[in-house]
Amino acid sequence: MVRTLDGGGRLVKHRCGFSWEHKAPVVSEPNPARSLGDLKSRFPKAEDVDPEQLERVARLKERYLADKPELDPGVAAYWAKYQRIFSADGLWTCDPRVLKDFANSEIGARPGNQATFNSAWNDMGDAAAAEATRQTIEHLLRGPEGVPLEDRLEQLLSGAKPFAMTGFKEALLTKVLCVMDPDRFLTILKYTTEAGGKREIARMVYGLELPAPESVNWTLGRLILWSNDLLLDLAGDGFANQQHAAAFLWWAKDQLGGRPAA
Template identity: 80%
Template sequence: MTLALCPLCSDDDDIVVVRTFDGGRRLVKHRCGYEWEHKEPTSPQRDPLRSFQDLKARFPNADDVDREQLEVVTRLKEQYLAVKPDLDPAVAAYWSKYQQVFSADGLWTCDPRTLKDFANSEVGARPGNQATFNSAWNDMGDAAAGKATRQTIEYLLHGPSDVPLEDRLEHLLSGTKPFAMTGFKEALLTRVLCVTYPDRFLTILKYTTEAGGKREIARMVYGLELPSPESVNWTRGRLILWSNDLLLDLAGEGFANRQHAAAFLWWAKDQPGGRRAA
């Protein structure tokens, strides 16, 4: 029995159970003769860990957007699409090249410098300054850095089929895979996905940034508050992919490609109809 003190004597010696009731309650008696009802303390209940599918189902979706806000964004979209897009003709050829490089066969036969060049290119999507990656590459040398980068991309794109892409991405972001290349993180991993799956991924390479990532765009354009990246259950890998799919669904059809759709979202967040963070 959990330790109990006599309310009269403040003593816990020679306490016996007189009677047991439902719900963990007991009538107990101290040697002094005093009887009282004592209840076993209950363990605090922790929030249960939710399954992958349950979390995905709970993630915000297009139905959560206020109807009036959707109408505002629809008008912004009509305004944006009225102007012919200024698309970079070099993107298609560049991405086609790297789709071959990132294939199961091409990844291990390409020149390692091709991988370093990818990390520092802004064609089609801008990953920002890659000083950490470049410093690690230079310290490791082409052979070792090339191998680590190949292993990183291979796990992301061609990893175990029973591990969802979202979770493979999280493993690389969190450092649980010892082979992961230093500095080859969210922006570069997302850029790999943009190149490999151009019909699915918007060229918005960060989940959250001061300048505006997917989370900020969802808030400022659609009035949706997405989960914090610090959330343990959601994980960054899941947030990155699910926010991409949400914004892609909300942006809808009519764009020349996903880069065009991403450019619209970037533009829309700075328009008067956008809902800015307080």
């Protein structure tokens, strides 16, 4: 090196006599355009659905509501119980068994087989497993100020939080949100699954292609929440509750199977 140049570059010279300017490496700055708000603004919206497809789904909705105007009213009482259990006071004083029972109950929503959670619970014992489950639910519902819900959800899904309970993942985390905010969250507990998650329902019912979960900038936590809000908007009014709306979307998926409705 001969000398340092203005701006951080260097003038370097080889022993043969040839000299050249060696510029300082360019350091990439974070892209401010990839903010949470920007990503959400680029997520598919209800107005992206073809109007003719919306009309077809509306006709299906009319048929569905005529045949199935409501769902089991007993679900509300069960969920009200867990709203008290998951409250800021109830969560830390409840019997550990009610937390395990919640993970295995199909009342109001079906989280599927929870073998991983149950095995971890049995290995850890009631006290330790309940503590991990409590911390997981607390972080999801009332995590650090300034961390959006979708990012708290992602932290628990990705394993970024060492206290997170083993096996208490997407289906159970979404079920907690359904219980605690039943006016917002549909009881469709997976973003994508062979049996049909939010992504499959959006495609088969409304003809919308939602981002793949492995997309780097989106994160699964964001996709779970934003797809829920999109489907809720598309389902519209007229349902007894969001469980009722979710049941319609499942039914419509099977009726359409990716084909336009009659």
